[in-house]
Amino acid sequence: MSNGLIQSSGNNQELEEIGWQYLEELLSRSFFDAVQEYYPFLIFGMHDLIHELAISVAQMESSNMKVFAQDICPMTWHISFPNPSRVPKDALCSCLGKLSRIRTVMFEEGSSREFFLEMCISRFKHLRVIDLYGSSFDILPSSIGGLNHLRFLHLSDNRNIKKLPKSVCKLRNLQCLGLGGCRGLEELPADIKNMISLRVLFITTRHIGGCENLEALFDDIQSLTSLHKLLIGGCPKLASLPQGIKNMKALEDLWISGGCRNLRLLEGESNEPRFVLRLQSFIFGGSSEIVSLAGWLEGSASTLQRIMTGDCRNLRVLPEWLQNCSSLRTLGIEDCPRLSSLPDGIRCIATLTYLQIINCEEIEEEIRC
Template identity: 45%
Template sequence: MAEIANVIARKILEELRSLVNQELCSAWGVQSDLKKLESTVLAIKALLFDAEEKEASNHRLSLWLGQLKGVHNDAENVLDEFQYLGIRERVDDISALKAEFNLVAQLEVRKTTMHKRDMSHMTHSFVPPQIVIGRDDDKKHIINLLMQQDADRNVSVIPIVGIGGFGKTTIAKLGYHNEGVVSHFQLRMWACVFEDFNVTTLIQEILKSTNVTIDENLMINKWIELIRLLLGGCIGSKIIVTTRNSSIATITGTAPTYDLKGQPRKDSLSLFVKFAFKQGQDQYPNLLEIGKEIVRKCKGIPLAIKTIAGILYSKVDEDKWKFVRDNEIWNLEQDGGILPALRLSYNQLPFHLKQCFAYCSLFPKNYVFYSFKLIQFWMAYGIFQSLVNKNQALEDVGDLYIKELLLRSFFQDDNVHKFECITFKMHDLVHDLALSIAQGECSVVTKKSTLVAEVCHLTFFDNDQEVTTQLEKLSKVQTIIFQTNQPMSLLEVCISKFKYLRVLDLRESSFEVLPSFIETLKHLRYLDLSNIRKIKQLPDSICKLHSLQTLLLENCINLE
């Protein structure tokens, strides 16, 4: 939180210095007030380094930092409109409390810039999904279960059980893509299912994996066909189910549960070395010894090993390795299934990557990210920092951010497509971590959700009056993402109520027109209208969105 608060202070200062230098300030006679606010923020900023060391053991200090973050969100919204008076008063109030924490002002001596790496090496610096260290016995066992004939039943269900991060999905994929398995079965289907899955959506995902064209009018017939396929299929048909819950395995399985264990120490160390050392580990025997102790704390969990190795990649400072090895976070129990190693890896991220990572919580589990879209999405929040020179394109900075998060295993299953676009996903445990980090600021809106007044970023999964009612107490919203088809009335409410919107994602909606008063969104920077097949025209008022950076119109087939 303190590191995030640090970047908050920096951004406020940048805005203030920009305003102080404008002639408009002198004309309005507010330059001295802005300079006073600048000096107050500078004083707070000097304390943040000490706060970073103390916040873990001081709940009230964490709350204070949270207040500062809230002030920043408001500052971003109003500085452009010159409404500085209310912000100044709130900063003064928070600043008055700093004496209670006995913080010592420190000079800024640490840098949190990313290492610039050779781009050709970056492409191959992490293990592709199909390359797995160890797990040979597990792979053989699953393949044998898939290939063996069961004379007494048409369809057999094979459950794989293990804790999060053990590699259950990876083992299932190794079996699914095995050459012998591919030639043995006429048809193979793949789908990811989470606790709150929707049956129709699940069927669509399964059918998509077979390259079947989905016609919603024929969905019922397809459902009947699928039922017949799954429950009355040919003799020898198999279903693999991966789960953390042994009860689910017992309910669904027709074969004995396969309990996936942690990797042996030797394989775990090999995996760690692959991800942690830029060059041969033999050159750094001391680091390798420390690494062995770190691997032991990862308890054979591949995801934990890869994320920890990712934060140590190319680092040769023994103190940094010892900091990871001796960190108190290893003593914590799993929080909601989130591994201590993941939290430690997150804590070691530079603050700009922490922000980028937190925004990814707005998308659902198993979501396929496209690099160019995610970069434009991040750009809307103004969080990119030029790493090389001031003339560096922001898209190039975003590309480096994505590669860094891939390297650290916060993203996975990456594939390079044409025009160098990369697609990737987040492991469900990593997604859980993002949700916990962004809690209170980012929120998913459903009929059952409870929104706090401070929330700034919303993803909609339901669409009824109960959802609209929840929006009444909100005023600071900067992001709206529709994940389901929403009525025009809700869109109109969002546009009229949330004047500070920076991101509006309406893809796959059924709107025929956009409200003409969209021009009131003077802060809007990202507008996604992709796959809105009914829309025919854009209102002329869209030309008044002077802050707009990204407009996506992919597959708007009826747009004139």
Template identity: 40%
Template sequence: MNNEAFLITLVSRCKYSRILELYSSEFESLPYSIGKLKHLRYLNLQFSKKLRRLPDSVCKLQNLQTLNLLGCVELQKLPKGMRNLISLGNLFITTKQVDFPDKGIAVLTSLENLNTSYCRNLESLFNGIQLSTLKKLSLYGCESLKSVSFHAIRNINVLAICKCDKLELAMGVGSQIPDSRLKFVYLGGLPQLVTLPQWIQGSANSLQSLVIMGCINLKELPDWLPTLIYLKYLAICKCPNLLSLPDNMHQLKNLEKLDMSGCPQLWKRFKPGVGKDRYKISHIKYVYNLQEEDDEE
């Protein structure tokens, strides 16, 4: 679809539409009249690679629940008035902005799912705000991102951080977020990661799945790892410099699956039948190295 006149006509004739799919469109902008779609719940502009701006009238869509701007690599900035999207629960963003209007996002009282992907200029997130409703946060390919105020998102259940090379994860020595509610954490493609950030320990009473993928400089797992007593699934994949696990792994009594794919030196120590440290994880029902299985085939 690349006919702007057609889009203007479409908007004028579909005043009661609840879903508008403009996936991979050729538009550089949307008509101002889009703000008249008062019943719209779902607006998908994903991979509209020529889209440069959204009219401020988008923020009149007070029934909008999902706004998908992923892959909109030419989008200069989010529209003014984001705070007016009072029903917005899912926000997926790719933009050229250096920072987001954090205070505008902070008042989105329905926001539960935030995904920022390939926001290559984004430098910071959540400074001086609280996002009490947010349940899921994904940060992917934000190569300039340096800081995230994790204290602002202490209520989230799902956190995924991938390919954000400059992001400071530690938050200072001894720093943690007490009583956080994380259930799933994914850390991938982070060369700056040499051990786990201590704020994860604040989720000892909730964390069930922890996935560490492609962190080539990860050298150790902290001694406090076994305090994550509700952990059921632990994956440490493609981390070649990780050579051992904490000695007190037996304390993870709920751990059912341990994946060590792509960690050849680690696998040698824990391989069934021959690994000298296998006894330390003998209580775990499923221990595997999928890469070794592929090699054998």
């Protein structure tokens, strides 16, 4: 998506859906294998022969540099740099002098040397992807805000970065911002709501620790009108979701993982008729406050494909509308000892292909009977 390789077919399909169709086609032709799912992530393996073929086909466009002294084709679009931290400045400048068409920049884990990153940003004005996963940059150059074509910025597991430059919020075309594991990050820029193309946002900050001290999400979260996935985890002081979440029309995946033990699901708004969510997956766990699923989730009954819950010790009942989930494929329930039964109609959901119930003694007893 970030490099424009996925094209809309004009039938209102989301780019993610089209991309998944591409992947299914490649899977069916054995270009990929060994698929593993760690929801919401998928991991693909590639056979050695296919890998060699891919490298052969892409040799003019892609380069995985081992050392800065190696020859690079001037036609290269996608490049992976070794760690520049121990390379003389002249050698780094010489390397960049050969390149001008770059769309993707990746650094190996542990990389630093801010001036080299700034040189890349100033020279490659048409960058679509910057992948700095596991790097140790202390700051990002403010010039990053001038990369009008940037779609993907990945900074996850950078433990040194403390702040993002305000100019990051000028990246109006950015689709994915990865800040997971950035535990030194003290705050987010105030104008992050202006990033109107953002589809994926993953955050950990020092200001909220490992999210231990987070008490609320920003109220105008609905300003992120393109956000498809919202993942929340390890937030023991988070008491509720922001009211604005009900107006996030693009949201498809809401995942509330372990460590949010005090989170309520807006139960007080269960009769609110104006929720416009069209969720495809809802995953929640680790909360002692949830006794039932919030009524506003019923608005997604026709679109929900996956519902999973775990370690909700006080969950007592599943709603009757669950049997109306006409697209439901996966239902997983684990460690919910007070949940005594399933709605009768669940057995009649034609699309349900995976049902998992673990450590829910009362339900298991009911099924045996």
